Amino acid sequence: xxxxxxxxxxxxxxxxxxxxxxxxxxxxxxxxxxxxxxxxxxxxxxxxxxxxxxxxxxxxxxxxxxxxxxxxxxxxxxxxxxxxxxxxxxxxxxxxxxxxxxxxxxxxxxxxxxxxxxxxxxxxxxxxxxxxxxxxxxxxxxxxxxxxxxxxxxxxxxxxxxxxxxxxxxxxxxxxxxxxxxxxxxxxxxxxxxxxxxxxxxxxxxxxxxxxxxxxxxxxxxxxxxxxxxxxxxxxxxxxxxxxxxxxxxxxxxxxxxxxxxxxxxxxxxxxxxxxxxxxxxxxxxxxxxxxxxxxxxxxxxxxxxxxxxxxxxxxxxxxxxxxxxxxxxxxxxxxxxxxxxxxxxxxxxxxxxxxxxxxxxxxxxxxxxxxxxxxxxxxxxxxxxxxxxxx
RNA sequence: GCGCCGGUCGGAUAGCGGCUAUUCCAGGAGACUGUAAAUCUCCGGCCCUUUGGGCAUCACUGGUUCGAGUCCAGUUCGGCGCA
Numbered sequence: 323x324x325x326x327x328x329x330x331x332x333x334x335x336x337x338x339x340x341x342x343x344x345x346x347x348x349x350x351x352x353x354x355x356x357x358x359x360x361x362x363x364x365x366x367x368x369x370x371x372x373x374x375x376x377x378x379x380x381x382x383x384x385x386x387x388x389x390x391x392x393x394x395x396x397x398x399x400x401x402x403x404x405x406x407x408x409x410x411x412x413x414x415x416x417x418x419x420x421x422x423x424x425x426x427x428x429x430x431x432x433x434x435x436x437x438x439x440x441x442x443x444x445x446x447x448x449x450x451x452x453x454x455x456x457x458x459x460x461x462x463x464x465x466x467x468x469x470x471x472x473x474x475x476x477x478x479x480x481x482x483x484x485x486x487x488x489x490x491x492x493x494x495x496x497x498x499x500x501x502x503x504x505x506x507x508x509x510x511x512x513x514x515x516x517x518x519x520x521x522x523x524x525x526x527x528x529x530x531x532x533x534x535x536x537x538x539x540x541x542x543x544x545x546x547x548x549x550x551x552x553x554x555x556x557x558x559x560x561x562x563x564x565x566x567x568x569x570x571x572x573x574x575x576x577x578x579x580x581x582x583x584x585x586x587x588x589x590x591x592x593x594x595x596x597x598x599x600x601x602x603x604x605x606x607x608x609x610x611x612x613x614x615x616x617x618x619x620x621x622x623x624x625x626x627x628x629x630x631x632x633x634x635x636x637x638x639x640x641x642x643x644x645x646x647x648x649x650x651x652x653x654x655x656x657x658x659x660x661x662x663x664x665x666x667x668x669x670x671x672x673x674x675x676x677x678x679x680x681x682x683x684x685x686x687x688x689x690x691x692x693x694x695x696x697x698x699x700x701x702x703x704x705x706x707x708x709x710x711x712x713x714x
Numbered sequence: 715g716c717g718c719c720g721g722u723c724g725g726a727u728a729g730c731g732g733c734u735a736u737u738c739c740a741g742g743a744g745a746c747u748g749u750a751a752a753u754c755u756c757c758g759g760c761c762c763u764u765u766g767g768g769c770a771u772c773a774c775u776g777g778u779u780c781g782a783g784u785c786c787a788g789u790u791c792g793g794c795g796c797a
Contacts (some may be wrong), residue, residue, distance in 0.1 A: 358749050379748075417748045426754080430747050450750085463750045494748070536748090564748065572747090593748035614749045621752050622745085637742070667752095675752055 323486060323532035323559055325588045325609075331702060335580055335607035338697045341560075341588055343409040343486035344530055345401060348376045350588065350609040351697075353595065353690040354411060355683055356617065359384045360394075360404040362683075363617050364675035367406045373652060373684040374691065377486075378406050379612040382479050383415035387462050387469075391482035399484025410485040411612065414476045414518075416511075416536065416564065417593065419458055420494035423451040429566045429593065431497035431541075453493065455510065473517040481527040489562050489592075490518035492536040497566035504540040511538045512552050519556055532559035534590060537579050541568050546575055550582035560588040563608070567594075573602030580607035597626070597689060597713055601706045604693055616686045620678035623667050626685040630713050634678070639664040652684035653677075 329338040341348040348354075355362050355370060358381040362370050370378065380400055385391065397403045400410050420429060451460045457472030476491035492511040495504055515535045522533045535558035539545030553561060561583050567575055572594060580589060588609040594600075595613025603611060616626070623635040627647040632639070634646070642660035654663070654677040666674035689709075696705035 356749070363749080364752080381749075384749080411748095413748045418750090421748090422750070426746095426751090428747070489748080492748095562748075567747090569747090590748090595747055599747075611748095613747050614751090615747050618749065618751065618753085619746060622754090623752095624746080633744080635743090670752075672752075 325560065325586065327586070329698060331605075331697060333605065335577060336605050336697065336702065337607065337609070338694055339588070339609060341409070341487075341609070343377075343532075345407060345409045345486055346376075348409055348610065349691075349694065351600075351604045351690050351694050352376050352610050353600070353687045354379045354590075354610055354612040355687065356612050356614045357404065357406075358614075359388070360400060362679070364621065364672070364679045365683075367404065369653075369676070369680055370406070370683070371408070373680055374687045375408075375683065376687075377409035377411060377610075378404075379411035379413060380404075380483070380485065381413050381415070381418075382476055382483065383413075383418040383471075385412075385483055386415070386479050387464055391479045394484065395482040399482075401484070409487070411487045411590075412480050412483050412485040412489070413592070414480065414489040414491040414536075415471055416476075416489070416492035417494045418460070419451055419453065419492075420496065420566075422460060422463065423449075423453075424496045427496055427498065429494060429497060430569050430572070431566065432569045453510075455513075457491075457514075473514040474521040477518050477521045477525075477533070481522075481525060481531065484527075485531065487532045487534060487560070487590075488522075490515045490533060490535045490558070492538060492562075492564055494565055495538070495540055497541060497568065499540065499566075501540075501542060501545075504538075504542060504545055508538045508540075508545055508549055511536065512549070515553055515556060515558075519558060523557075534558055534560040534562045534588075536562040536564045536592070537583070538565040539575075539579075540566050541571060541575070543575075543578055546578045547582060550579040554583040558587070560590065562590045562592045564592040572599050573606045576603055576608060577606040583607075595686060597686070598710060600686070600690055601693065601710065604690070604697075605702070605706070611690070613686075616682035617679045620682040621675045623674075623678070625663075625678060626682050628709075628712055634660065634663050635667050640668075646681050647685070650681065650685065652681050652688075654681040654684075 324342040327337045327339045339350045354377045355375040357378040360380050394403050451458055459470050473491040480488040491514050493507045495507045522528045535553040535556055537549045537553050539549040563579055590610040591603045591608045595611050595615050624631055624633050625646050628649055639660045644660055645655040696702045
């Protein structure tokens with residue numbers, strides 16, 4: 323993997339660039355679509371390609387449990403297995419330490435609403451995940467069987483899955499965890515990062531697969547900076563910024579971190595993807611994003627438009643003969659009305675998920691492309707202002 | 715005409731004489747940020763001084779009872795059977 327910066331904005335953080343992988347280039351900034359189990363839910367790879375996605379991110383935990391990494395390796399790795407010939411990423415399974423442990427809490431907290439900042443120690447519940455210095459022991463969500471991940475094991479599995487860009491094994495913490503716990507988890511993540519890196523470098527796969535280290539530190543500036551210094555000093559090919567955030571504060575956190583990370587390597591903001599966050603992330607030096615939001619909310623009937631999100635299940639759309647977004651050029655918008663999409667959702671037709679996912683992914687992927695273009699043309703600030711004022 | 719069975723929210727249902735009349739679907743709305751998610755949460759009779767409180771309600775009328783959706787009688791509507 324190689325990374326080139328083609329243009330930097332005068333703010334010193336934002337940049338336009340290109341990541342070269344063995345399976346093609348990614349023009350950055352870019353939104354990477356999520357295909358957790360080796361499929362972007364409800365879509366064929368042809369549809370994913372046609373809507374403009376440049377790369378797909380799959381998940382180590384899920385593919386390990388089913389169908390198992392040996393199948394992936396035998397079939398010709400992730401690209402062949404899922405018939406996607408473009409660049410691929412895999413997450414290390416570190417997010418599942420959080421999502422399986424803490425439950426349905428979001429990793430993005432809305433402190434303004436909840437009013438609470440972590441006093442109690444929120445640690446991953448012992449139910450599905452147990453953490454120790456060496457790694458984690460977890461139960462399969464499929465059959466309850468017991469399994470163990472260590473940094474070395476996660477990387478080994480990611481080698482077999484064979485994505486172009488893989489991530490170090492980390493621990494994603496809850497935004498409501500105490501600072502004490504954030505420190506403890508962050509330091510452990512740093513040790514795991516070094517072990518991930520050592521294992522990776524000792525294997526042949528490191529010649530074709532790139533390994534990104536992950537910065538943690540929760541909502542705390544001092545921790546974010548410390549994590550960026552330590553992870554940034556390690557010989558990773560690029561970096562992921564992970565963990566939990568305050569909704570109002572994502573871009574600040576990103577800025578703190580990116581001022582410290584080495585400039586010449588790509589930075590991926592893990593699991594973030596609301597329109598406002600894309601602007602904020604890019605402005606603060608992010609090169610790639612991934613996020614489940616576009617596809618998940620699409621399946622649940624929420625659709626992006628230039629004028630904000632709509633819920634297509636609302637009664638007002640039953641007889642609305644307009645498109646989802648009059649200015650959108652996606653397959654869905656060029657062929658179908660809101661009334662039709664509304665009908666598909668109300669009658670629980672599978673096509674609803676497909677058409678909605680195509681639209682939402684196109685909207686987000688294309689938004690990042692538009693942002694990139696605005697940077698190339700030196701019009702970032704103006705584009706950001708006009709988009710956000712209209713959207714929110 | 716006779717006999718039997720039944721009538722509980724828009725639909726389908728649960729409900730021993732006592733507690734806030736249950737659940738599912740349909741309906742209304744909201745949420746979702748490295749996917750345990752085609753998921754989850756809330757609302758759904760009327761009224762008020764609405765973080766709560768009050769009054770209703772089980773086809774209709776009457777009765778028994780301290781107390782009735784539940785028991786009894788009549789009425790009515792529907793289903794089935796027999797003439």
